[in-house]
Amino acid sequence: MPKIASIAAILFLAAFSSASFAQQDATPASRKPLTPEALISLHRLSDLEFSPDGSRIAFVVSEPPKSDQRPAHIWLFEISSGIFRQLTYSEKSESSPKWSPDGKSLAFLSNRDANQQIYLLSMTGGESEPLTKGKRNISRFAWSRDGKQIAFLGPDAKTGAEEKKEKDKDDARIVDKDDKHSRLWLISVADKTERALTLANFSVSDLAWFPDGNSLAIIATDQPESDRNTERIFLVQTSVKDPKAAMKVLLAPRGPFGELAVAPSGRTISFIGSREDGPAPHDLWLLPVNMPAAKNLTSASLDRTVFGYRWNKDASLILLAADGFTRKLIRYSSSGEREDIATAETMPSSFAVADNGTIAFVGENSTEPQEIWIAVAGQQSRKSSSLNKSFDAFSTVKPEIYKYKSFDALEIEAAFLKPSGYDGKSKLPLIALIHGGPTGAWESSIEAWGQLLVARGYAVFYPNIRGSIGYGEKFIESNRADWGGGDFRDLIAGIDDLVAKGIADSNRLGIGGWSYGGYMSEWAITQTTRFKAAVSGAGMANLISEYGTEQHPSYDEWFWSVPYERPEGFLNSSPFVHVRNAKTPTLILQGDADTVDPLGQSQELYRGLKRYGVDTELVVYPREPHGFHEEKHLIDRLNRIVAWYEKYMK
Numbered sequence: 001m002p003k004i005a006s007i008a009a010i011l012f013l014a015a016f017s018s019a020s021f022a023q024q025d026a027t028p029a030s031r032k033p034l035t036p037e038a039l040i041s042l043h044r045l046s047d048l049e050f051s052p053d054g055s056r057i058a059f060v061v062s063e064p065p066k067s068d069q070r071p072a073h074i075w076l077f078e079i080s081s082g083i084f085r086q087l088t089y090s091e092k093s094e095s096s097p098k099w100s101p102d103g104k105s106l107a108f109l110s111n112r113d114a115n116q117q118i119y120l121l122s123m124t125g126g127e128s129e130p131l132t133k134g135k136r137n138i139s140r141f142a143w144s145r146d147g148k149q150i151a152f153l154g155p156d157a158k159t160g161a162e163e164k165k166e167k168d169k170d171d172a173r174i175v176d177k178d179d180k181h182s183r184l185w186l187i188s189v190a191d192k193t194e195r196a197l198t199l200a201n202f203s204v205s206d207l208a209w210f211p212d213g214n215s216l217a218i219i220a221t222d223q224p225e226s227d228r229n230t231e232r233i234f235l236v237q238t239s240v241k242d243p244k245a246a247m248k249v250l251l252a253p254r255g256p257f258g259e260l261a262v263a264p265s266g267r268t269i270s271f272i273g274s275r276e277d278g279p280a281p282h283d284l285w286l287l288p289v290n291m292p293a294a295k296n297l298t299s300a301s302l303d304r305t306v307f308g309y310r311w312n313k314d315a316s317l318i319l320l321a322a323d324g325f326t327r328k329l330i331r332y333s334s335s336g337e338r339e340d341i342a343t344a345e346t347m348p349s350s351f352a353v354a355d356n357g358t359i360a361f362v363g364e365n366s367t368e369p370q371e372i373w374i375a376v377a378g379q380q381s382r383k384s385s386s387l388n389k390s391f392d393a394f395s396t397v398k399p400e401i402y403k404y405k406s407f408d409a410l411e412i413e414a415a416f417l418k419p420s421g422y423d424g425k426s427k428l429p430l431i432a433l434i435h436g437g438p439t440g441a442w443e444s445s446i447e448a449w450g451q452l453l454v455a456r457g458y459a460v461f462y463p464n465i466r467g468s469i470g471y472g473e474k475f476i477e478s479n480r481a482d483w484g485g486g487d488f489r490d491l492i493a494g495i496d497d498l499v500a501k502g503i504a505d506s507n508r509l510g511i512g513g514w515s516y517g518g519y520m521s522e523w524a525i526t527q528t529t530r531f532k533a534a535v536s537g538a539g540m541a542n543l544i545s546e547y548g549t550e551q552h553p554s555y556d557e558w559f560w561s562v563p564y565e566r567p568e569g570f571l572n573s574s575p576f577v578h579v580r581n582a583k584t585p586t587l588i589l590q591g592d593a594d595t596v597d598p599l600g601q602s603q604e605l606y607r608g609l610k611r612y613g614v615d616t617e618l619v620v621y622p623r624e625p626h627g628f629h630e631e632k633h634l635i636d637r638l639n640r641i642v643a644w645y646e647k648y649m650k
Helices: 018-022 036-040 160-167 389-393 448-454 473-477 486-500 516-527 543-549 554-560 567-572 575-581 599-611 631-649
Strands: 044-050 056-062 072-078 083-086 094-099 105-110 117-122 140-143 149-154 183-188 194-196 203-209 215-221 232-237 247-251 257-262 268-273 283-288 306-311 317-323 326-332 338-341 347-353 359-364 371-375 400-405 411-417 428-434 459-464 504-514 533-537 586-591 616-621
Touching: 036 448, 036 631, 044 094, 044 359, 044 371, 056 094, 072 094, 094 140, 105 140, 140 203, 149 203, 183 203, 183 215, 203 257, 215 257, 257 306, 268 306, 283 306, 306 347, 317 347, 326 347, 400 486, 411 448, 411 486, 428 448, 428 486, 428 516, 428 631, 448 459, 448 631, 459 486, 486 504, 486 516, 504 516, 504 631, 516 533, 516 575, 516 586, 533 631, 543 554, 543 567, 543 599, 554 567, 575 599, 586 599, 586 631, 599 616, 616 631
Parallel strands: 044 347, 428 459, 428 504, 504 533, 533 586, 586 616
Antiparallel strands: 044 056, 056 072, 072 083, 094 105, 105 117, 140 149, 149 183, 183 194, 203 215, 215 232, 232 247, 257 268, 268 283, 306 317, 317 326, 326 338, 347 359, 359 371, 400 411, 411 459
């Protein structure tokens, strides 16, 4: 963990009443029924970068999955002409476009030679050329201000002897000891000479240049084998040849943190960090250079999870932050004053800022897929691209957002999808979907499960239960050491409310989710028999064995401590302890390459349900990690989900 949150489709606020649920969204008769194939065929947009003069934007378009690949390529948007054109066409993928300081070339990452390398593309024409080489994958990079050097992160390249051992299958590996970690490297753009700036025993995860071009700030740890948060912020002097002497510790934040940057003045380092020790990065912190402590910029004035930010030349900042079912762009002046930026009826995600203040962002909502939007200072933002226009041919349903009181009077925000043509009187079969996390949230984007189910006559309920982001740090912390407690009761309270209002049919209830949503589905079927069908995707049946086999168990440690010392919390909140109570037919979906919630978790649930005669199926998808990417698997999963509810709820 942390668990990946699935994203639900939400657009506008609506008052909660029986009458509001009876309202219908007009759907043109010419629109086609939504299909799994249409949902996986959407283009995903990301990595927006303005050219230095602000006239062009480079960005990444992830194509629909093809076989076992989802290729991504770099596109260019000429703002004055409004013309979009594709820049890269390899058979593999390209990502992370970054302009040279003079705007004459574009650097990017690509795996076109099997390993992810840095490539350079001249903007005057010609083919892109590799800048780096070696049997290794580069993860991040950044231009120096003079454009003569690029700093990047990557492990040592494989030696000839190591490659031979792999070829001969003589490849036994000592865990931790034989692992190679990302180091900080410096390469000359002119002659391609490179050297390592950090020691091999350090693992570096982020980097940012200082304006002087002689030093960088990095996030690194000399304890990469640790399961705890041991990363610190270092200053690295590029002129010092000895890596050990070149590094100086600047700050050791508590808990997880990331998104490192340096202000244009070079006097402030910034990062997104957690309060105290977790559970996830939440606020924007500012660290004056040569000062021993950082200041939390957003805890009091915003108190919302910050996803990303950009510095402006005038020392102001643009932030992207969660806010209930949507996200907001927010400007902080150099003096710390906050101003929200209007983005029309669209939710911003990836964004970039030009020196003249123009903002480009990826916008989407519950029925409209991602497109590029432009927000010029003093003007209303406008949609500029139509890369997903083909989706207009399909019918979708807009959700309604409302609030209800939970068992302890805590206010919970939720969304509701009702079938097209609902008369407002009859009782509907209801499926509750739970997001991933728990530090995740349902948001305003197209959500595949719900849209397919509502088209088949189901009502779909999306609660942002306690623990969700978008409602402040206190709300996130409210389910600490209480999974399956208050969060589960929030869910039940929302369902009971819909039943009491005569909207949901108490005899036709279903539940489902992925990751933490899968866990909540598993917990629900072991606590009550009121659900007629359940779907658990990449869930967690046994929180003790989960801790012992997952990646990044420090996330769980924030919630529960460690099972070696305090096993009771892990155990008592594990669905497998109560699986003998389960009666609900349950579909279990799992990728066999998932290291976030490993395969064993789904196997434990499946074995228990079989023992007690519960109707269940475990579907294992080869090669798939926590988030699926293969075309046939994505379609198969959606078809199985719909078919399972159809079988047991109709």
